[in-house]
Amino acid sequence: MSRMKHPLLLGALALLSTAALQAQNAAPAAAPDLSDPEVAHVAVTANAVDIDMAKFAQTRTHNTAVKQFAATMITDHTAVNQQAAALATKLGVTPADNAVSQSLQSGAKEARAKLEPLHAAAFDRAYMDREVAYHQAVLDAIDKLLIPTTENAELRQLLTAVRPAVATHLEHAKQLRSQLGAEPRTGQ
Amino acid sequence: MIAWLLLLLAFRHTPETHAVEIRGMEFHPAALTVAVGDTIVWVNRDIVPHTATAGGKMKWDTGQLLQGEAGRYVARRPGTARYSCALHPTMHGTLVIH
Numbered sequence: 001m002s003r004m005k006h007p008l009l010l011g012a013l014a015l016l017s018t019a020a021l022q023a024q025n026a027a028p029a030a031a032p033d034l035s036d037p038e039v040a041h042v043a044v045t046a047n048a049v050d051i052d053m054a055k056f057a058q059t060r061t062h063n064t065a066v067k068q069f070a071a072t073m074i075t076d077h078t079a080v081n082q083q084a085a086a087l088a089t090k091l092g093v094t095p096a097d098n099a100v101s102q103s104l105q106s107g108a109k110e111a112r113a114k115l116e117p118l119h120a121a122a123f124d125r126a127y128m129d130r131e132v133a134y135h136q137a138v139l140d141a142i143d144k145l146l147i148p149t150t151e152n153a154e155l156r157q158l159l160t161a162v163r164p165a166v167a168t169h170l171e172h173a174k175q176l177r178s179q180l181g182a183e184p185r186t187g188q
Numbered sequence: 189m190i191a192w193l194l195l196l197l198a199f200r201h202t203p204e205t206h207a208v209e210i211r212g213m214e215f216h217p218a219a220l221t222v223a224v225g226d227t228i229v230w231v232n233r234d235i236v237p238h239t240a241t242a243g244g245k246m247k248w249d250t251g252q253l254l255q256g257e258a259g260r261y262v263a264r265r266p267g268t269a270r271y272s273c274a275l276h277p278t279m280h281g282t283l284v285i286h
Contacts, residue, residue: 072275076236079255083235164213165236171278 034098034145036152041095042104043146043159044084046138047077049108050131056112057127066124069131069176073169080162087158121180128177135170142166205229208281210238210253210273215281222263222285231258240281242271249274 034042054073061067088095111130118126142163150156203225209216211233222228230240232253240259241249246269250259263285273279 075275079236161235165234168213168276168278172276175278 034100034149035096036150036155037093037096038098038100039146039150039159040084040088040093040155041097042100042141043162044081044095045101045104046141047081047084049104050134051077051081053108053112053115053127053130053134056115057123060115060119060123061127062120063124063180065176065179066127069128069172072172073131076165076169080165083158087154091152091154093152093155122183125177125180125183128173128180131173132170132177135166135173139163139166139170201225203227207231208240209233210240213276213279215240215279218280219282220284222283224263224266224285226263226285227260228263228283229258229260232256237275238279239274240271241274242269242283244269246283246285 051074054070054077057070058067058074061070084095087093111134115123115126115130142159147156147159147163150159201223204222205227206220206222206229208220208228208230210230213234213236215230220228230238230250230253232238232255235255237252237254239250239252240261246265246267248261248271250261252275253259263283266285268285269283271281271283
């Protein structure tokens, strides 16, 4: 499978690294080449990262709507990963670890560390802020990085089929975040 | 009497079945008009699970539909219901029953 460079690659990765992962220095040093097995690994990792975050949110939040949102994230991203695994098996492709997947994982650790000390409404706001940024970044990455660089038609079809779900998650997250209200003023 | 019965039969609605596809995180068609006695069948074509759920007087819930699964509801009384997916509250559909 050939390895492709894409001019939007670095931008999309930087977006994943900054907006979604909130990591200050997580941008890769150079635009990586992504093969289809690597694209598959990024997709699986992106789902797994959000499932883990949702599981953590379920243990922390007391807000019914936030709990329901987290449950939907677990259900949906699990369903997508099951399809991805089935497709990989069908195609005989082994998802290959790469710099983007590693960046996603390290960013998730940092995001989790920022959420860890928060509770109650402050946690709910921070978790939903993160979900808005994460889904926006994943949506941008699907459009500008993953779909354009994927060569296998079935893998590209899967990414295309997943896109509306990510867009819906983003809208759901925005709606819920706005219902949670603004951060209280710290009164300095 | 026979003429009256024939007239009644002529105007009686034969129940129909209407399909609503759930694909791309949308209900297709998003708005559907049916008659009392008709059956609406929602079929999930998406990878992720969905429901078709309505509150209020015309309360119904298909429960979670996995990819390829279908849920049904028989329209029992006239009215208009706005329904949604319980898992994805930004997904909406409208059912008009007359």
